[in-house]
Amino acid sequence: MNDPISSREKASREKASKEKASTKNVSKTNTSKAERSRAAILAAAENHFARLGFAATRLEDIADELGMTRAALFYYFRDKQALYDAMIADSFGTLASRLEEVLVSGRNTISERLELAVGVWVDAVVSRPNLARLIMRFIADGIDQPAQRIFIENEQTPAKFFGLFAEGRVTGELKPLHDDPFHAASAIIGTTVFYVAALTALMPNNHFEPLDPEQVAIHRREALHSARRLLGISRGAEVAH
Numbered sequence: 001m002n003d004p005i006s007s008r009e010k011a012s013r014e015k016a017s018k019e020k021a022s023t024k025n026v027s028k029t030n031t032s033k034a035e036r037s038r039a040a041i042l043a044a045a046e047n048h049f050a051r052l053g054f055a056a057t058r059l060e061d062i063a064d065e066l067g068m069t070r071a072a073l074f075y076y077f078r079d080k081q082a083l084y085d086a087m088i089a090d091s092f093g094t095l096a097s098r099l100e101e102v103l104v105s106g107r108n109t110i111s112e113r114l115e116l117a118v119g120v121w122v123d124a125v126v127s128r129p130n131l132a133r134l135i136m137r138f139i140a141d142g143i144d145q146p147a148q149r150i151f152i153e154n155e156q157t158p159a160k161f162f163g164l165f166a167e168g169r170v171t172g173e174l175k176p177l178h179d180d181p182f183h184a185a186s187a188i189i190g191t192t193v194f195y196v197a198a199l200t201a202l203m204p205n206n207h208f209e210p211l212d213p214e215q216v217a218i219h220r221r222e223a224l225h226s227a228r229r230l231l232g233i234s235r236g237a238e239v240a241h
Contacts, residue, residue: 038076040066045087050133053141054084091131095124096157103160110168111233117161118188118227122220125192126211132197135189161185165231175232184230188223195219 044065048057059080063073077083102108102116125131165181168174176184200208209215227233 034076037068041073041076041083042087042090045083046091046130046134049084049087050130050137053137054080055141059083088134091128091134095120095131098124099157100160103157103164110164110171110173111231114161114164114168114174114231115224115227115233118224119220121188122192122216122223125196126216126219129196129211132193132195135193136197158185168231173233175234177230177232184227187230188227191223191226192219 041062044062045057048062048065057080059073060070062083063070066073073083077086098120099117102120103113105113105116108116162181162185165174165176165184169176169179178184195210199210210219
């Protein structure tokens, strides 16, 4: 014969277990919904900041686009500056991580790592044109632009490039045209940014399609050729796509 107290205890425990599981599921659902909402805000913000710049972008417009109130947007980001910072980190985070990966690779020579980094840069900007537009807006905003860096969460990425440049000069693997690495960096970065974000506007009747795969392949080869010339790389590595 079953002990009635034990049966009640068992039923109580089962009920508590179900309630706990239900609470966990609700928590997971809420977290997932919050993550989706945050991602949607960042995506919309990227488009607005890339198109209009920091000063002209209005939080109300981002909220309206997503069908939420301005107050709801403030639940995720306390102000426009916080949203901008998070957007920059989100937009450029993957690129920074990939650059970091190839620049510190112990399997490749200095020349190969720098060439791989050029390929990563071109591929990232071409596949996400807003990156080029954000950089153009970042520059165009000038003194009105809040103090900020593109690689907000990984400022070591540019430093690693400059470190490899210096190391390559010492070992003789690099024979750059200029002693200052900023000349090579500005040419490599600026060429792709201009190619993606501005070149079409200067072409007659806008007939040029910079994101056409054939044109992208040509630009990639030219960017790599330019990097080799500026960095003094005599023999090119195979740059992965």
